[in-house]
Amino acid sequence: MDxxxxxxxxxxxxxxMALGFTLVYGVSRLPNFAHGALYVLAGYICWxxxxxxxxxxxxxxxxxxxxVAAVGGxxxxxxxxxxxxMSISEIIASYAIGLAILEGLRWGGLKGGTFTLDYFVExxxxxxxxxxxxxxxxxxxxxxxxxxxxxxxxxRTRLGLALxxxxxxxxxxxxxxxxxxxxxxxSMALGSLSAAVAALILLPLGSIVVEAGYHVLIMAVAxxxxxxxxxxxxxxLAAFVIGFAQILTTAYLGAHFSVVVALMAIILTLIxxxxxxxxxxxxLEERV
Amino acid sequence: xxxxxxxxxxxxxDRGIKVRSDGVYAVSSWRxxxxxxxxxxxxxxxxxxMPLILGGVPYWQKVLTIxxxxxxxxxxxxxxxxxxxxxxxxxxxxxxxxxxxxxxxxTEFGVPIWASIPMATVLGGGICTLLLxxxxxxxxxxxxxxxxxxxxxxxxxxxxxDIFGGTDGIMGLDGFPNKWSEMYVLIICLLLALFGxxxxxxxxxxxxxxxxxxxxxxxxxxxxxxxYYKAVGVFLASSLGxxxxxxxxxxxxxxxxxxxxxxFSIIPIAATVVGGGGTLAGPVIGCLILVPVxxxxxxxxxxxIAVYALILMAFIVFKSEGLMSYGARKYxxxxxxxxx
Numbered sequence: 001m002d003x004x005x006x007x008x009x010x011x012x013x014x015x016x017m018a019l020g021f022t023l024v025y026g027v028s029r030l031p032n033f034a035h036g037a038l039y040v041l042a043g044y045i046c047w048x049x050x051x052x053x054x055x056x057x058x059x060x061x062x063x064x065x066x067x068v069a070a071v072g073g074x075x076x077x078x079x080x081x082x083x084x085x086m087s088i089s090e091i092i093a094s095y096a097i098g099l100a101i102l103e104g105l106r107w108g109g110l111k112g113g114t115f116t117l118d119y120f121v122e123x124x125x126x127x128x129x130x131x132x133x134x135x136x137x138x139x140x141x142x143x144x145x146x147x148x149x150x151x152x153x154x155x156r157t158r159l160g161l162a163l164x165x166x167x168x169x170x171x172x173x174x175x176x177x178x179x180x181x182x183x184x185x186x187s188m189a190l191g192s193l194s195a196a197v198a199a200l201i202l203l204p205l206g207s208i209v210v211e212a213g214y215h216v217l218i219m220a221v222a223x224x225x226x227x228x229x230x231x232x233x234x235x236x237l238a239a240f241v242i243g244f245a246q247i248l249t250t251a252y253l254g255a256h257f258s259v260v261v262a263l264m265a266i267i268l269t270l271i272x273x274x275x276x277x278x279x280x281x282x283x284l285e286e287r288v
Numbered sequence: 289x290x291x292x293x294x295x296x297x298x299x300x301x302d303r304g305i306k307v308r309s310d311g312v313y314a315v316s317s318w319r320x321x322x323x324x325x326x327x328x329x330x331x332x333x334x335x336x337x338m339p340l341i342l343g344g345v346p347y348w349q350k351v352l353t354i355x356x357x358x359x360x361x362x363x364x365x366x367x368x369x370x371x372x373x374x375x376x377x378x379x380x381x382x383x384x385x386x387x388x389x390x391x392x393x394x395t396e397f398g399v400p401i402w403a404s405i406p407m408a409t410v411l412g413g414g415i416c417t418l419l420l421x422x423x424x425x426x427x428x429x430x431x432x433x434x435x436x437x438x439x440x441x442x443x444x445x446x447x448x449x450d451i452f453g454g455t456d457g458i459m460g461l462d463g464f465p466n467k468w469s470e471m472y473v474l475i476i477c478l479l480l481a482l483f484g485x486x487x488x489x490x491x492x493x494x495x496x497x498x499x500x501x502x503x504x505x506x507x508x509x510x511x512x513x514x515x516y517y518k519a520v521g522v523f524l525a526s527s528l529g530x531x532x533x534x535x536x537x538x539x540x541x542x543x544x545x546x547x548x549x550x551x552f553s554i555i556p557i558a559a560t561v562v563g564g565g566g567t568l569a570g571p572v573i574g575c576l577i578l579v580p581v582x583x584x585x586x587x588x589x590x591x592x593i594a595v596y597a598l599i600l601m602a603f604i605v606f607k608s609e610g611l612m613s614y615g616a617r618k619y620x621x622x623x624x625x626x627x628x
Contacts, residue, residue, distance in 0.1 A: 031432075031433065033436075079601065079605055082605050083604065083605060083608070088369060088375050088432075089604050089608065091375060091377070091432045092375075092377075092557060092561065092600065092604055093600075093601050093604050093605060095377065095436075096554075096558075096596075096597040096598070096600040096601040096604070097597070097601060098597075099550075099554060099593060099594065099596075099597040100594045100597035100598050100601070103590045103591065103593040103594040103597065104591070104594040106589075106590045107588065107589055107590050107591040107594060214440060218437055218440060218441075221433045221436075221437065222437075225430070225433065225434070256447075256448030256449070257448060259441065259444045259445075259448065260441065260444070260445060260448070262437075262441075263437060263438075263441045266434060266437070267422050267423075270422050270423060270425070270426065270434075
């Protein structure tokens, strides 16, 4: 029973981590390798606002979300826009930005242990004989809510539909008067925002450390590859596959092995079904 | 611009194409021969003389060996990225595998140092190629993503399974007999790798490599096995990295998980971008500039990785051709002022 419950929680965690990455890639074909860095940045800013500036929690959270979204948008409009379309440069530049943020934070004194965010709600509850923190339940609820919101946004609002149009056919979208660069900025901001939301929901469970940035990037990438890059359904399904696989290995083989699961999942996916669970249409473009 | 140089302008003339080509015209006069040989000689003699120039300062001699190791890795990265079309963000994997293989050979099987480094080069290259084999059908972004994960996970793997000495690493390797051999072995390997690869990319095989990079469907249609050629490319590049890793392990007489560290992945990329991608000599120049800078920044801890990342970003966005291509262009042009 606890395997099922913690499996669901772990899967929701992974889905939250991967959502922003797959959103940006799906819309603008831009692999945002600074994803993990933005995640850590959001937690750090929130901590600073809470403990150094002394703002109330809601205000601090909202400000840090806005800040990270702005950083994401600025990253595209000042730096990445210049190298749009050169995939090697895009990877290297966004990875470099992420590294600069993460290692800059590490130098600035971000070390393990001292930086923690409080739980939203204290306490725990028994579900079918397994005791679960409220915070972990909140992860599942908010994760579902976020997926729902993003789904609604992409399929029902003008901006969302414009983003979807860009993802499907950039040229056709251009002829209909959708500004490709503005949409890319919007998608980067949105992707960064969802990284920040994930950070604020997930970070209270642990502490804010630089390593989390790399961990989140790896997990996001693993989920996206297994699910098929840029595919929403695939990403969520893959989050559940990897999430449960991790919990099962932790339960039967030991916690050390759960980090290896992500890599094994990627390699197995690449061998058995190279374009991921739901990534059919771009098959020829991405591999030979 | 125009106002500053009233009445005259700068005229640029390309050096004759016959001289720049490798034909018989290149040896038509001493001047033309010097023109072609000069820069190459400068690099060779400069690198060979470097240990003597730095003779009095052991610290900077150590830095020189580190430069060579990074340069080997960077040449491999450049070759793989610009001639085979595989961007490998995980150079640390090669260093780590090379270091562990030579450490195991040396301590467990008692292989002497002059045999363990070459063996680690070949074996390590083979191991890296096998590890990356499933990812070879992937292109561009996808390969980069997966290769990035390998060194991070390799370190975790060793930690988790507690194999190869776990977090302590493997200690007690044989060192080089003296510091001169340490430096010259690496410098000569570096020069051989550099000129060897430059030769290779102009051979038939290099043509296939570039074909794989530019249009793999066409290569496939010609009945050539792409995955095989990609594997050969990865083998060559990772062997260079493993050679560096093996040498590193023997220099420190220790192999551990810190040899999967991020520095080994990011510095070669930065050096390639700064020096000029696709030139093979550029990455060496990039390393000669960046690694000393990194040593000067050592007091600031991880800030140096941040500094690197910023330099890398600035170059890739604002000066993406790199120093070497810029220099080569200037070198091949005559420039002088003419009155209007």
